[in-house]
Amino acid sequence: MKPSQFAKGFQARPDITSSEKRTALDRLNAIDGLVQEKSQTRSTLNQPSPPEVTTPGVDAAAEIPIENESAEYRAWRVEHGYRPGQVIELPLKAIKPSPFNPRHFYLKSSIAELAVNLAKQGQQQAIHVIPDYGNPGNYFVSDGGRRVRALKEANKETVKAIVIDLPIGIESYKLGYDLNVQRDSQTVFDNAVVWRRFLDESHFQSQKELAEHLGLDESTVAVALSIAKLPEVVMQEMVARTDRFGSNMAYQVGRYHTARGTDATLRLINRILSDDLSTRQVADIVKGRANTQESPKPAGRQRYAQRLEIKLDGASVGDLKSYGDDRLELRLKGLSKERRDDILRQIEQILQAK
Incomplete structure (x- = not known):
């Protein structure tokens, strides 16, 4: 099945049941629990405990049906002799981004730093992938896009992966989104770009429907969509300092950009960082209450330049x-x-x- 065909099923359903509302995170945690349990067993036997990496082959256990697994995943499992939770080596060239990846921005400095670490220590944690059933031998990244990019930069040829049973669509997006939120790696800028694309591609008919499907307040989605109007070059400057640019600050920067344009907005971002401006101070600048050239520093306190x-x-x-x-x-x-x-x-x- 092609990604575009998967996308057709990415429609919000108002009659979704309480059991269906449970995130795929539960299933992924169960898989990781099996892998962790194996590692703990090896530790009690005083044996090394890295993930068990194997190459799929004929395995009678793999033919045993698994409760609630999809027909596509079962067919793939049996063909490859794969057991759920098994860590396998896959060629990096067979791994591709998911069309429903919750992340859009990846900092080059962060990727480079991880690449150095992977080159020294190797890959310690397996990524999670979903088979591309329409293109045998290829896989979508469900979780681990940063590690894949870093492995490529470190000139590695393979990646350790766990193959999971998820459709490419809302379930795989929500899984990645939930994981990133837990790690504090999901940003309002990722949400802005991805949610805007969801609406442009008619996966949802309105921001209200999108908010309901993700279990978020509509105002949260509205703020992100307003930030999505910013040029990517402006968002890139703020992504590098998410400690200073949360949703409220980014919203004010978006309002400033509407009135003043890209060049002036980039100068404002630099000033926010150099003068440590608060969101309220930026809001005053947007409303014209403060001159953009003045320095609203507290008396007696010197601000750092860099x-x-x-x-x-x-x-x-x-x-x-x-x-x-x-x-x-x-x-x-x-x-x-x-x-x-x-x-x-x-x-x-x-x-x-x-």
């Missing part, structure tokens, strides 16, 4: 801020005594260098 987040081993440990032309402020936390002392020695050497 801020660099510092990461060690992939984890944020602090930041480096610059003030004016002659002041730097370094703040680090969570360091071991040895690493702290080593950093102090390096800073001292830099300052003493001629």
Whole structure:
């Protein structure tokens, strides 16, 4: 079945039952629970506990029917001798994005950082894929798009994957959306682009219908759709700093863009970051209550001009801020005594260098 045919079933149903409302997340957690249980069993036997990676083949157990599985998935399982929850190696070239991926934006810096980690440590967590039944040998990513991109950047040829039983459509989208929300990796900018596309492609007839199907307030969808009017170059600038640009701030930036255009909006974004403007201050600028050239800084408090987040081993440990032309402020936390002392020695050497 082609992706476009799957998409035809992506219509909201007002008579959906309470059991159908349960997210596919329950099913995915059950699969991951089986994999985790196997790892724990190996640990009790003092054996290594990475995911068991196999190549599908003839397996009598795979022919045993599974309750509530789709006919397409069962046929695929039997053909490949696959057991649900089994971790297998698949060629990266056979993996492709899902047309219902909840993510749209992937930061290059984040992908590059993960690629370095994967090159050193290998893939520790399997991705989840859905067979493309219309194109045998190909798979849609259900969860793990960032890992796939990083593996490609690390010049890997295969990926560890668990094949799950989901249709490409609302169920696979909702699964990915729920997972991303749990991880805090789903942004209002992803929602803006994807939800706008859902409406443009008539998967939903109105923002009200979309909101009802996702179990969200209509106002939440309305704000995201207003942000979707922004050019992608503007959204990209805010995606890089989602700690500063939540839905309310992005909404105000969208209003400013409507009145002033792209170039002025990009300058406003830079000023929001450099002057640490609040959402209310930006709203005042949008309404014309504050001059866009003024600096609404609290009296007696100097704002930093630039801020660099510092990461060690992939984890944020602090930041480096610059003030004016002659002041730097370094703040680090969570360091071991040895690493702290080593950093102090390096800073001292830099300052003493001629």
